[in-house]
């Protein structure tokens with residue numbers, strides 16, 4: 001195609017994945033803030049993928065299969081990531097292939113970064129590409145106010161913008177590549 005694609009074709013369908021299913025989870029606060037940032041970025045449309053609200057494997061397969069890119073919002077549990085997140089990841093296979101995954105993490109002093117580093121290994125096995133730039137909230141409960149806003153928003157906004165910029169680049173590049181040549185035929 002010569003020239004620019006139609007607007008709709010440029011939109012990246014982003015699946016925003018909740019990492020926690022815990023009762024009273026802080027994940028809602030972080031994920032809602034991140035979702036608001038993404039929604040204000042016209043390059044993306046967002047679909048929430050919440051393991052606490054999943055009913056069966058088929059809708060999950062469809063959700064992951066239809067998305068072009070993912071943002072995983074994960075806490076850190078005992079220096080790893082939550083088991084329900086692993087169960088979600090493992091219930092889907094080829095739908096992850098040749099797609100980019102970015103991370104927003106939260107926790108205590110490490111800001112959930114240990115969970116993110118482990119998730120990179122898992123997604124490599126699923127032929128997904130993880131984005132280097134992350135957003136991380138150390139002592140997360142001190143960074144958000146009672147209304148879900150961030151007390152000092154400049155830095156997290158900047159890192160979210162960087163992460164989304166990188167994610168968009170990969171999402172466009174990989175979507176074009178998947179269309180030109182199905183990834184299943186790459187080996």
Ligand SMILES: Cc1cc2nc3c(=O)[nH]c(=O)nc-3n(C[C@H](O)[C@H](O)[C@H](O)COP(=O)(O)O)c2cc1C
Nearest residue numbers: 020022025026027075076077078079106107108109
């Ligand atoms: C089982 C469990 C283990 C945890 N282990 C860690 C940890 O290793 N590192 C850390 O920074 N925070 C740890 N925390 C604190 C969590 O990061 C914090 O409770 C966070 O709010 C959990 O996310 P959630 O509320 O969305 O489930 C742990 C919390 C739980 C419940």
